[in-house]
Amino acid sequence: MAASTSGQADKKPGAxxxxxxxxxxxxxxTS
Known part of the structure; x- marks a missing residue:
């Protein structure tokens, strides 16, 4: 579970x- 949460947290900021x-x-x- 901890690894899964860490992966999600790592993916979110990356995206x-x-x-x-x-x-x-x-x-x-544009400028």
Whole structure:
């Protein structure tokens, strides 16, 4: 259970960071 929770917690921030990076890149391109 602990490993599963750790995996989920690791995936969530990773996905958020990825989306944030893409958004930043998009904003830079738009600007």
């Amino acid at each position: 958020s960071g990825r989306v944030f990076a893409i958004t930043e890149d998009h904003v830079t391109k």
